[in-house]
Amino acid sequence: MTEHPGDAPSARSGPREEGLGRPPFPRPRACATLSLVSDSSKRRRSTAPSGSGSGRARAKGDAAGDSVALAAAPYLTRGVELDALLVTVVDSIVEHLDAERGTLYLVDGRSRTLTSVVAHLPELERIRLDFGQGVAGTVAAQGQIIAVSDPGADPRFDASIDRQTGFSTRSMLALPIRDSAGEVIGVLQLLNAGRGQFTLADQAKATTLATSAGQVLQATSLYADLRARSPLEREADPEPSEAVEEPDPSQSQIRPGPKYTFNQIVGESRAMRQVYAIVRKAAGTDATVLITGESGTGKELIARAVHVNSPRREQAFVKVDCTTLPEALIENELFGHERGAFTGAHRTAPGKFEVADGGTLFIDEIGELPLTLQGKLLRVLQDREFERVGGTTTIRTDIRVICATHRDLPAMVDAGAFREDLYYRVRVVPIELPPLRDRGSADRLRLIEHFVDRYGRRHGRPIHRVTKAAQARLLEHDFPGNIRELENCIESAVVLSDEGTIDVDDLPLAPRKAKRGRTQQGSVPTETGQSSGHSGPNLGLQLGDPTLSLAAIERAHIEAVVQACEGNQSEAARRLGIGRNTLARKLGHS
Numbered sequence: 180m181t182e183h184p185g186d187a188p189s190a191r192s193g194p195r196e197e198g199l200g201r202p203p204f205p206r207p208r209a210c211a212t213l214s215l216v217s218d219s220s221k222r223r224r225s226t227a228p229s230g231s232g233s234g235r236a237r238a239k240g241d242a243a244g245d246s247v248a249l250a251a252a253p254y255l256t257r258g259v260e261l262d263a264l265l266v267t268v269v270d271s272i273v274e275h276l277d278a279e280r281g282t283l284y285l286v287d288g289r290s291r292t293l294t295s296v297v298a299h300l301p302e303l304e305r306i307r308l309d310f311g312q313g314v315a316g317t318v319a320a321q322g323q324i325i326a327v328s329d330p331g332a333d334p335r336f337d338a339s340i341d342r343q344t345g346f347s348t349r350s351m352l353a354l355p356i357r358d359s360a361g362e363v364i365g366v367l368q369l370l371n372a373g374r375g376q377f378t379l380a381d382q383a384k385a386t387t388l389a390t391s392a393g394q395v396l397q398a399t400s401l402y403a404d405l406r407a408r409s410p411l412e413r414e415a416d417p418e419p420s421e422a423v424e425e426p427d428p429s430q431s432q433i434r435p436g437p438k439y440t441f442n443q444i445v446g447e448s449r450a451m452r453q454v455y456a457i458v459r460k461a462a463g464t465d466a467t468v469l470i471t472g473e474s475g476t477g478k479e480l481i482a483r484a485v486h487v488n489s490p491r492r493e494q495a496f497v498k499v500d501c502t503t504l505p506e507a508l509i510e511n512e513l514f515g516h517e518r519g520a521f522t523g524a525h526r527t528a529p530g531k532f533e534v535a536d537g538g539t540l541f542i543d544e545i546g547e548l549p550l551t552l553q554g555k556l557l558r559v560l561q562d563r564e565f566e567r568v569g570g571t572t573t574i575r576t577d578i579r580v581i582c583a584t585h586r587d588l589p590a591m592v593d594a595g596a597f598r599e600d601l602y603y604r605v606r607v608v609p610i611e612l613p614p615l616r617d618r619g620s621a622d623r624l625r626l627i628e629h630f631v632d633r634y635g636r637r638h639g640r641p642i643h644r645v646t647k648a649a650q651a652r653l654l655e656h657d658f659p660g661n662i663r664e665l666e667n668c669i670e671s672a673v674v675l676s677d678e679g680t681i682d683v684d685d686l687p688l689a690p691r692k693a694k695r696g697r698t699q700q701g702s703v704p705t706e707t708g709q710s711s712g713h714s715g716p717n718l719g720l721q722l723g724d725p726t727l728s729l730a731a732i733e734r735a736h737i738e739a740v741v742q743a744c745e746g747n748q749s750e751a752a753r754r755l756g757i758g759r760n761t762l763a764r765k766l767g768h769s
């Protein structure tokens with residue numbers, strides 16, 4: 180994420196840089212954690228998504244505060260687009276104040292730090308500042324607006340970031356954003372007034388806008404995160420002293436500021452930060468992205484992040500899942516059909532390539548795409564053209580394609596099941612998501628906390644405490660279903676918990692001892708030859724029973740594995756070593 184000039188007190192003790200890589204984007208649009216490529220003229224023309232209220236509000240007579248609130252409103256209901264919400268808020272303010280650039284920092288009063296969450300400079304990564312550090316840090320500490328008219332002569336300003344970015348700061352306005360209780364929850368910093376200096380009138384206008392921004396921010400989950408005392412922390416220190424104000428360094432591992440790196444994607448491990456760095460670079464381009472990783476590792480979430488942080492974010496994000504459709508329908512789904520193309524085709528219907536025109540098409544489980552269709556997909560990727568099923572007219576489409584798979588595509592290429600030319604065409608930007616077991620305990624704790632908070636709120640069952648035994652159990656379980664399995668586990672525990680406490684018995688995980696030594700006649704051996712140890716149903720079947728048909732055993736086994744995979748059929752198919760379509764067919768779902 181980005182830092183603006185003036186926030187670092189000195190080159191020596193400058194702000195802590197969080198991310199990786201520095202893509203040389205020339206004139207970026209505001210970005211939230213991930214950096215975007217976009218020309219600023221577009222930002223000037225339209226800072227809110229089509230259909231949002233910002234344009235209308237301005238046309239009505241410039242109730243500046245309302246404009247921000249209205250522009251942001253469509254996002255408040257869509258958690259995944261948190262980035263876009265924050266970008267819209269900052270863009271609106273930058274435009275109203277006729278500034279060149281803007282940064283929004285979130286303030287964590289307990290750790291006395293600020294973290295940039297939206298900025299127009301993508302050259303630097305997310306920055307954390309301490310209270311009192313730089314201009315923004317001073318605003319956070321003192322709660323007063325600061326206008327800098329001569330940065331070179333102001334001791335709070337440091338030119339080290341200007342030197343790094345090549346940006347030239349001529350004037351600066353930094354002001355606190357408060358919640359309804361008056362507490363400073365953010366700092367908004369604007370750079371380079373269009374008319375040279377920020378005037379007193381600008382300051383008054385900015386203050387009004389900051390009030391609106393505070394209301395918007397207060398409605399987001401970021402704010403809730405910053406306010407909430409983690410149930411994991413409560414367990415570590417069940418009876419805190421009221422007077423404790425200083426941050427506890429031992430907690431910084433778990434809560435280093437806002438929990439989300441962006442878009443509610445939790446994770447700060449090195450592997451995930453590398454993922455974010457690639458996403459950031461890819462987002463500003465139209466390059467095809469291939470996301471690989473085990474089932475439940477967040478491939479779709481990352482695909483959405485690429486879209487939401489790309490210049491296409493105001494257009495559609497269209498998903499097609501190659502596993503949910505029988506082979507015969509995938510072609511139709513992707514390419515559409517002409518009227519009369521087949522029996523029952525009474526109307527011409529567009530396919531996903533047309534629906535996604537201008538936006539992003541996410542092809543999930545591309546490894547399941549039949550060979551017959553792989554050539555057709557290759558042509559779209561190369562030429563952006565195709566014909567509908569039964570049609571002769573060539574249709575052009577302007578799409579960005581993101582693919583995902585849990586399959587080993589190179590192995591499929593070797594086996595002749597996946598076209599090599601298509602493989603290279605889709606993996607222009609490869610992103611590999613690590614399994615949960617490789618993300619480290621700090622990220623696991625962050626995820627646990629995140630889901631406890633989410634499902635506590637969703638089910639109206641606030642959780643105040645996760646016992647140490649429960650935390651230990653969650654940390655030792657290997658979660659083959661990855662984050663999806665962890666998420667389901669926590670949701671279940673939230674619902675089953677008593678008096679706001681999650682204890683080990685609330686976790687729907689097989690007890691450790693029972694897991695070992697489960698192997699018995701009729702139990703299901705895993706690939707490694709051990710008992711699966713899942714807590715699924717007793718099949719009630721005896722291997723070797725001469726009255727049982729093979730089909731009955733097969734079906735019972737498939738159902739048991741699906742249940743063990745928490746209903747995730749993709750994962751179940753992977754474990755069974757069959758395709759997702761085959762699994763659906765055997766269960767009679769297709």
Ligand SMILES: Nc1ncnc2c1ncn2[C@@H]1O[C@H](COP(=O)(O)OP(=O)(O)OP(=O)(O)O)[C@@H](O)[C@H]1O
Binds near residue numbers: 480662663
């Ligand atoms: N880093 C993360 N932070 C928060 N939630 C996450 C994260 N990664 C995954 N999730 C959540 O886990 C669930 C599974 O994620 P997602 O559907 O993106 O995985 P996937 O790899 O696409 O799975 P599949 O291969 O089975 O389709 C979703 O509810 C998602 O929101």
